[in-house]
Amino acid sequence: MALLEVENLHVYYGNIHALKGISLKVDPGEIVTLIGANGAGKSTTLKTISGLLRPRGGQITLAGEDLSAMSPHGIVAKGVVHVPEGRRIFGRLSVTENLEMGAFTRTDRSGIEADLERVFGMFPRLRERRAQVAGTLSGGEQQMLATGRGLMTRPKVLLLDEPSMGLAPVLVDLIYDSIKEINASGTTILLVEQNAFMALSVASRGYVLQTGEVVLQGSAADLKANEEVRRAYLGG
Amino acid sequence: MERAPVSRYRRPWIAAVQKGLLCGGVAVFLALVGMVETFAGRQIIVGVFSLGLALPVLTAVVAGYQGSQRQAGGVRGAPVVRGALAGAAVGAVVSALVVLGNLVNMRSMFVSASPAMFAALSFGRGTSGIPLVLLGAAAVGAVGAAASFLSAGVRRPLVTALAWTLGVGLFQELLQILLHAEGARSAVRELLFIEDGLSIRGATIVFALSWGSSTVWARRGGAVRQWHGRLPAPRQRVLRLGSLGGAVALLLLVPLAAGPFISQVLVLVGLFALLGLGLNVVVGFAGLLDLGYVAFFAIGAYTLGLLTSVGEYGIVGLSFWAAVPVAVAVSLVAGVLLGVPVLGIRGDYLAIATLGFGEIIRILVLSDFLRPWLGGSQGVLGIPKPMIGGFEFRGPEQLFYLTLVSCALVIFVAMRLRDSRLGRAWMAVREDEDVAEAMGINLVNVKLMAFAMGAAFGGLSGAIFAVMVGSVFPHSFQLLISINVLSLIIVGGMGSMPGVIVGSLFLVGLPELLREFAEYRFLIYGAALVLMMQLRPEGLWPAEALKRELHASEEVGAAAGPEDLAASDRRGGG
Ligand SMILES: Nc1ncnc2c1ncn2[C@@H]1O[C@H](COP(=O)(O)OP(=O)(O)OP(=O)(O)O)[C@@H](O)[C@H]1O
Ligand SMILES: [Mg+2]
Numbered sequence: 068m069a070l071l072e073v074e075n076l077h078v079y080y081g082n083i084h085a086l087k088g089i090s091l092k093v094d095p096g097e098i099v100t101l102i103g104a105n106g107a108g109k110s111t112t113l114k115t116i117s118g119l120l121r122p123r124g125g126q127i128t129l130a131g132e133d134l135s136a137m138s139p140h141g142i143v144a145k146g147v148v149h150v151p152e153g154r155r156i157f158g159r160l161s162v163t164e165n166l167e168m169g170a171f172t173r174t175d176r177s178g179i180e181a182d183l184e185r186v187f188g189m190f191p192r193l194r195e196r197r198a199q200v201a202g203t204l205s206g207g208e209q210q211m212l213a214t215g216r217g218l219m220t221r222p223k224v225l226l227l228d229e230p231s232m233g234l235a236p237v238l239v240d241l242i243y244d245s246i247k248e249i250n251a252s253g254t255t256i257l258l259v260e261q262n263a264f265m266a267l268s269v270a271s272r273g274y275v276l277q278t279g280e281v282v283l284q285g286s287a288a289d290l291k292a293n294e295e296v297r298r299a300y301l302g303g
Numbered sequence: 304m305e306r307a308p309v310s311r312y313r314r315p316w317i318a319a320v321q322k323g324l325l326c327g328g329v330a331v332f333l334a335l336v337g338m339v340e341t342f343a344g345r346q347i348i349v350g351v352f353s354l355g356l357a358l359p360v361l362t363a364v365v366a367g368y369q370g371s372q373r374q375a376g377g378v379r380g381a382p383v384v385r386g387a388l389a390g391a392a393v394g395a396v397v398s399a400l401v402v403l404g405n406l407v408n409m410r411s412m413f414v415s416a417s418p419a420m421f422a423a424l425s426f427g428r429g430t431s432g433i434p435l436v437l438l439g440a441a442a443v444g445a446v447g448a449a450a451s452f453l454s455a456g457v458r459r460p461l462v463t464a465l466a467w468t469l470g471v472g473l474f475q476e477l478l479q480i481l482l483h484a485e486g487a488r489s490a491v492r493e494l495l496f497i498e499d500g501l502s503i504r505g506a507t508i509v510f511a512l513s514w515g516s517s518t519v520w521a522r523r524g525g526a527v528r529q530w531h532g533r534l535p536a537p538r539q540r541v542l543r544l545g546s547l548g549g550a551v552a553l554l555l556l557v558p559l560a561a562g563p564f565i566s567q568v569l570v571l572v573g574l575f576a577l578l579g580l581g582l583n584v585v586v587g588f589a590g591l592l593d594l595g596y597v598a599f600f601a602i603g604a605y606t607l608g609l610l611t612s613v614g615e616y617g618i619v620g621l622s623f624w625a626a627v628p629v630a631v632a633v634s635l636v637a638g639v640l641l642g643v644p645v646l647g648i649r650g651d652y653l654a655i656a657t658l659g660f661g662e663i664i665r666i667l668v669l670s671d672f673l674r675p676w677l678g679g680s681q682g683v684l685g686i687p688k689p690m691i692g693g694f695e696f697r698g699p700e701q702l703f704y705l706t707l708v709s710c711a712l713v714i715f716v717a718m719r720l721r722d723s724r725l726g727r728a729w730m731a732v733r734e735d736e737d738v739a740e741a742m743g744i745n746l747v748n749v750k751l752m753a754f755a756m757g758a759a760f761g762g763l764s765g766a767i768f769a770v771m772v773g774s775v776f777p778h779s780f781q782l783l784i785s786i787n788v789l790s791l792i793i794v795g796g797m798g799s800m801p802g803v804i805v806g807s808l809f810l811v812g813l814p815e816l817l818r819e820f821a822e823y824r825f826l827i828y829g830a831a832l833v834l835m836m837q838l839r840p841e842g843l844w845p846a847e848a849l850k851r852e853l854h855a856s857e858e859v860g861a862a863a864g865p866e867d868l869a870a871s872d873r874r875g876g877g
């Protein structure tokens with residue numbers, strides 16, 4: 068059974084119909100990617116799954132349990148955590164404080180300590196800058212911090228929105244390595260990306276979104292080979 | 304490119320004159336709004352220097368300091384000449400005003416353009432005083448310029464000494480009251496003061512003493528700090544506790560020494576500090592901009608009034624002590640009730656929405672509809688003073704203690720809240736609401752708790768205000784109170800609790816003590832806020848987080864020697 072399942076999701080901003088009946092599913096332990104042009108509705112999909120937006124129709128279930136009526140913090144408590152796009156870190160708090168904020172809902176002190184170490188192990192730059200105010204980190208470091216903070220919640224399902232946006236190639240590789248590592252340690256990932264090539268190289272399956280609809284889906288290898296996808300998103 | 308050397312040669316002088324003209328404009332503005340004349344009544348050094356004179360002098364100092372800033376190097380002494388030039392420019396603008404005032408009667412447009420003002424600006428000589436004005440301003444400008452390149456070790460004590468002299472002169476009334484006693488105290492008074500200001504002898508003594516001690520501290524302060532640093536931790540604790548105890552003891556003695564007037568001012572400062580501490584939870588901790596905060600002040604005051612009044616509108620005649628918890632609880636509930644409708648509103652919109660709430664409460668208590676219960680504009684009268692055993696909190700000297708204890712209590716609670724899980728959630732909401740929500744924080748609860756706690760503190764302040772005045776009227780709860788409280792938080796340092804106290808002392812205490820300021824209160828508020836945002840946006844006593852953000856670059860070179868300190872000083876000034 069799918070771990071996370073979205074069925075026929077309809078979302079509106081006022082009377083703008085942003086998602087027109089999207090369906091997708093993510094199996095346990097998978098990395099699934101959602102690609103598409105600007106404004107296709109990728110972020111909207113993630114926001115709706117994490118409860119920040121209310122769908123007007125459709126269903127979201129986590130291991131069979133309905134999420135669509137739950138509050139955002141209820142959904143976090145169920146283990147679905149959203150790392151929003153655009154490096155939204157807590158600018159006036161230190162790196163460590165940001166990470167600890169990720170563990171806000173947790174009470175297992177030793178587990179939190181261990182996860183802090185894990186994040187620092189994954190991103191040694193953050194360890195070096197643990198006392199620095201997050202607002203003064205470089206863009207790449209902020210993205211590492213946002214991702215690390217998402218990990219601190221110890222999610223079952225991590226919703227990552229454009230983790231590589233605006234990063235230099237070296238940093239993109241670093242972030243993707245960490246995504247693989249997070250996944251290898253048992254976290255299921257739904258990955259939204261502009262960078263379709265990178266996303267399809269780590270994902271097992273993918274969905275292509277266009278103006279609020281899924282126009283194509285399949286294994287990562289198939290999508291990579293698909294003519295249309297190549298033309299539209301892979302630049303070739 | 305070719306012209307570069309020329310412009311480098313010429314521009315500093317032009318810039319200096321420009322700065323001088325600008326500062327001159329400020330001086331003229333201060334004169335025309337009447338501040339120079341009003342303040343001339345307050346002697347600092349009797350017969351020599353008044354607060355009115357201090358205004359143009361200060362603008363000339365600033366002009367000189369600023370005018371000398373551009374481009375170091377060049378001819379030795381050039382900055383001083385530039386400073387003098389900038390100062391002279393200030394003098395020229397002021398002289399122009401004097402000449403103009405001599406030629407035409409400006410009073411039809413500027414009420415304050417009185418002969419007395421022109422006299423104050425020209426050393427009482429009218430147009431024939433102009434050379435003196437120009438010379439004096441140039442000299443003062445040169446001094447301002449000289450200050451900018453004196454080494455910190457020399458400048459610090461000088462500035463400190465000047466500030467002390469000015470301060471003692473300004474607060475002579477307060478000090479003379481404090482020294483108003485037989486024996487040694489009165490001897491000190493006679494040594495320093497004559498009539499309503501410092502004597503020349505007194506000014507010299509104050510200057511010399513503060514200059515001396517400041518110089519000694521600059522030399523030896525490091526050694527003392529090292530000595531303190533080397534002490535074992537428990538000894539340091541004892542020292543810290545000791546100085547804290549000393550400060551508390553001093554605070555407790557204040558009303559005895561200072562008498563009713565100053566106690567009254569301090570009670571007011573305390574009440575505003577309470578309001579500030581409460582609003583600080585909402586705005587500083589949780590980042591929710593609430594402009595209707597006065598509502599809770601009003602609700603606390605009215606609840607207490609109705610519960611304790613022995614007058615017409617009193618309902619149960621409770622004692623103060625029984626009524627205070629109720630007043631706080633009612634305010635707390637009101638905080639939640641206000642919170643619910645504005646939960647989804649953010650930023651500027653929240654400010655406007657809460658602004659409405661504040662006005663609604665005031666208009667409600669004024670309304671005919673509620674008059675039978677709240678007394679309309681007549682208010683609720685006959686609120687008895689609190690009693691403990693046989694001790695009555697009769698006047699400001701006694702109420703001072705009530706306010707002090709309340710402040711201590713609220714500071715304690717607010718500190719615990721800040722360091723709690725809830726406090727961290729507030730911080731996250733302040734930084735980024737959406738992400739906080741994505742981290743699993745329950746926005747509804749967290750925001751409502753902020754409104755509730757803030758409202759409870761505000762209600763407590765209102766309750767004490769009610770017993771202080773002995774009655775409550777709708778007109779005590781104007782929007783201006785909300786704005787005052789917000790300003791004092793900003794001036795003190797958003798999110799910082801010591802900042803709230805400092806802000807309250809500056810924005811509430813000072814204007815009460817310096818009556819001349821009262822008339823220009825909001826002009827000075829405005830200027831203080833603008834200056835604050837320019838020079839020290841983190842506030843007078845900033846919270847840790849803000850300080851870190853705004854001075855992140857400076858912190859990198861943490862081992863700042865005196866030279867670095869001087870550099871940061873200059874940055875602060877420019
Ligand atoms: N708050 C909003 N109000 C109105 N319309 C919105 C809002 N947020 C998004 N939209 C619209 O919904 C559509 C989908 O937006 P969404 O943010 O999901 O796109 P996206 O696929 O994430 O794009 P990108 O790759 O540029 O981030 C867009 O047309 C956008 O303009
Ligand atoms: Mg997006």
